[in-house]
Amino acid sequence: MYVELKNINKTYGDYKASDNINFSIEKGKLIGLLGPSGSGKTTILRMIAGLETPDSGDIIIDGEIVNNIPASKRGIGFVFQNYALFRYMTVYDNIAFGLKVQKADKKYIDDKVNELMKLTALEGLGKRYPSQLSGGQRQRVAFARALAPNPHLLLLDEPFAAIDAKVRQELRSWLKEMIEKLGITSIFVTHDQDEAIEVADEIIITNKGRIEQKGSPVNVYQNPETSFVASFFGQPSTIDDYMSFHSFEDVSGIEKAIIRPEFVKVSKKDEVQRFKSSASEGVIESIAFRGANIELKIKVNDTHIIAKRGLDEKEVHVGEKVDIFIYRLFVTKGNEVRLLENKSLVDDSLVI
Amino acid sequence: MDGKRKESSLVKWLLIDISALFLGVMLLLPLGIVIWQSFKQGIAVYMKAVTDKYTVSAVLLTIEATVTAVIVNTVFGLFAAWCITKFKFKGKKLISTLIDIPVTVSPVIAGLMFMLLYGKQSALYPYLQKMHISVVFAVPGIIIATVFVTFPFISRELIPVLETHGTDEEEAAALMGAGGFTIFRKVTFPHIKWALLYGIVLCTARAMGEFGAVSILSGHLRGKTNTLPLHIEILFNEFQYVPAFAVSSILVAMAVMILVLRSVIEAVARR
Numbered sequence: 001m002y003v004e005l006k007n008i009n010k011t012y013g014d015y016k017a018s019d020n021i022n023f024s025i026e027k028g029k030l031i032g033l034l035g036p037s038g039s040g041k042t043t044i045l046r047m048i049a050g051l052e053t054p055d056s057g058d059i060i061i062d063g064e065i066v067n068n069i070p071a072s073k074r075g076i077g078f079v080f081q082n083y084a085l086f087r088y089m090t091v092y093d094n095i096a097f098g099l100k101v102q103k104a105d106k107k108y109i110d111d112k113v114n115e116l117m118k119l120t121a122l123e124g125l126g127k128r129y130p131s132q133l134s135g136g137q138r139q140r141v142a143f144a145r146a147l148a149p150n151p152h153l154l155l156l157d158e159p160f161a162a163i164d165a166k167v168r169q170e171l172r173s174w175l176k177e178m179i180e181k182l183g184i185t186s187i188f189v190t191h192d193q194d195e196a197i198e199v200a201d202e203i204i205i206t207n208k209g210r211i212e213q214k215g216s217p218v219n220v221y222q223n224p225e226t227s228f229v230a231s232f233f234g235q236p237s238t239i240d241d242y243m244s245f246h247s248f249e250d251v252s253g254i255e256k257a258i259i260r261p262e263f264v265k266v267s268k269k270d271e272v273q274r275f276k277s278s279a280s281e282g283v284i285e286s287i288a289f290r291g292a293n294i295e296l297k298i299k300v301n302d303t304h305i306i307a308k309r310g311l312d313e314k315e316v317h318v319g320e321k322v323d324i325f326i327y328r329l330f331v332t333k334g335n336e337v338r339l340l341e342n343k344s345l346v347d348d349s350l351v352i
Numbered sequence: 353m354d355g356k357r358k359e360s361s362l363v364k365w366l367l368i369d370i371s372a373l374f375l376g377v378m379l380l381l382p383l384g385i386v387i388w389q390s391f392k393q394g395i396a397v398y399m400k401a402v403t404d405k406y407t408v409s410a411v412l413l414t415i416e417a418t419v420t421a422v423i424v425n426t427v428f429g430l431f432a433a434w435c436i437t438k439f440k441f442k443g444k445k446l447i448s449t450l451i452d453i454p455v456t457v458s459p460v461i462a463g464l465m466f467m468l469l470y471g472k473q474s475a476l477y478p479y480l481q482k483m484h485i486s487v488v489f490a491v492p493g494i495i496i497a498t499v500f501v502t503f504p505f506i507s508r509e510l511i512p513v514l515e516t517h518g519t520d521e522e523e524a525a526a527l528m529g530a531g532g533f534t535i536f537r538k539v540t541f542p543h544i545k546w547a548l549l550y551g552i553v554l555c556t557a558r559a560m561g562e563f564g565a566v567s568i569l570s571g572h573l574r575g576k577t578n579t580l581p582l583h584i585e586i587l588f589n590e591f592q593y594v595p596a597f598a599v600s601s602i603l604v605a606m607a608v609m610i611l612v613l614r615s616v617i618e619a620v621a622r623r
């Protein structure tokens with residue numbers, strides 16, 4: 001394991017920003033630290049970098065406990081949430097700063113900075129100041145600056161947060177490619193689930209200062225281990241009484257059920273349905289066009305659920321009565337979560 | 353609509369006129385009189401007053417006290433502003449309140465404080481005598497008083513700038529392996545440069561004009577412990593009006609120079 005956090009605790013005043021954090025990261029992996037705002041992501045990153053000291057626990061990098069090594073000696077690259085570029089230095093000087101501090105050879109510095117500017121598509125901007133750059137360019141300068149001193153670990157705090165949606169998409173894939181190419185172990189923070197799923201090799205999910213789950217994007221999405229993770233991904237609808245939908249096993253002590261849009265089949269009354277007998281009737285309350293599909297808010301069994309229909313399917317209207325069939329849902333008890341399949345699916349497969 | 357606009361432009365000019373009148377009566381008129389009075393009896397008398405041996409020594413002492421105060425307060429101001437904005441510690445509020453005391457306490461009281469601390473009635477006095485240090489009625493007293501009275505000026509200019517600046521850039525530099533001094537020189541200093549210069553200008557202006565605290569500690573020894581403001585007061589009290597105004601004009605000239613410097617700094621910094 002390349003980076004390891006063992007029983008890390010950190011409090012600000014009486015607020016527990018990190019609550020017994022344990023995880024480890026393999027060399028060369030790109031890790032996404034995902035969680036809602038205030039869940040302690042930045043705190044974890046800052047402790048790894050040495051900008052913050054844990055109250056207890058060990059941080060191990062490359063087999064060495066680094067708790068007492070100052071930030072300046074850890075050899076970690078850090079891209080700040082707001083980039084923190086040196087605003088009184090040109091782009092060139094920003095990128096060269098770390099190498100100048102290391103008293104590297106002039107020629108080497110020049111070559112390295114030019115190489116990085118080329119890599120990050122910043123050629124020709126060397127003489128500009130950060131205030132004369134676009135958001136995306138600033139992001140790339142911050143990235144190049146962090147990479148210049150050849151760090152063996154790169155930490156990125158919401159690297160795309162300040163960038164508009166379109167450029168963000170491009171930068172995401174660019175960053176992933178870049179990091180893969182350089183083979184540098186990286187941890188990036190985000191509160192955007194799509195970003196984490198798309199970019200990360202592995203996702204660590206934080207909530208209220210704790211780690212909820214760690215795993216591959218597919219795994220955390222499909223097999224949530226806690227009720228928080230189950231309700232974090234997708235566009236979950238939370239319902240109190242799942243037994244009001246047909247054909248689900250009655251598990252005792254269940255508090256809530258979570259339904260994702262892809263768990264729901266919405267059929268018009270005149271459409272052929274396989275599971276008509278297990279469907280519930282609902283009324284469409286609102287319709288939103290989402291580009292690739294249509295998002296529906298449906299009132300059914302006295303609650304609301306979000307569902308989707310493809311653009312190729314027949315049109316539906318607000319106020320229309322439709323049949324709702326739920327393929328599966330997550331049920332939660334405390335922090336535990338379980339996936340329940342609709343029994344008619346199971347029975348169906350038995351018949352065949 | 354049109355009437356409204358006329359009315360507002362009337363108000364505008366009225367306000368501008370009142371301000372101009374006020375400035376004229378309160379500021380330009382007195383300053384003009386100082387200059388006029390000092391030249392009333394001709395250039396020769398003016399030159400004689402200005403080149404008088406006691407005047408020259410007063411100018412030199414004023415410069416000495418001002419330069420010392422600026423140097424001491426620049427160093428202190430930088431440290432204080434740095435500590436207050438970059439570290440979290442207990443008693444931070446208290447320190448930042450204490451820094452303001454010299455501007456809130458009357459300079460006369462400051463003078464009395466040092467009098468009690470270093471004067472004959474003080475418990476420190478025997479030790480100071482043993483070490484042959486005299487503070488009261490001597491140059492060190494004047495310098496101490498000037499430093500005290502002007503010490504908030506530089507830190508007060510720096511603190512807001514450092515506060516809005518935050519610590520991100522410094523952290524970024526530290527992560528790249530830079531040491532404290534490099535960080536200050538390369539990252540923090542460019543940011544506070546203009547505020548620092550501005551603070552120095554204010555500090556200089558205030559130090560040059562300091563009267564109250566210095567007056568108490570000086571003892572008015574001509575040629576020894578008289579600063580310019582004190583010298584002017586003595587001349588005035590001796591009914592030597594022309595020399596008093598002539599010497600005042602030196603102080604006015606120095607103040608105007610500082611003002612010009614200030615405007616230049618402001619203009620450059622805004623760019």
Ligand SMILES: Nc1ncnc2c1ncn2[C@@H]1O[C@H](COP(=O)(O)OP(=O)(O)OP(=O)(O)O)[C@@H](O)[C@H]1O
Binds near residue numbers: 013015040042043044
């Ligand atoms: N210096 C500090 N002093 C006091 N509380 C702090 C400090 N830094 C963070 N906190 C608190 O610790 C908690 C975790 O903060 P952190 O910055 O790690 O959250 P985050 O997951 O990065 O959130 P975001 O997505 O909004 O950036 C928050 O509740 C925050 O208020």
Ligand SMILES: [Mg+2]
Binds near residue numbers: 041042043
């Ligand atoms: Mg954060």
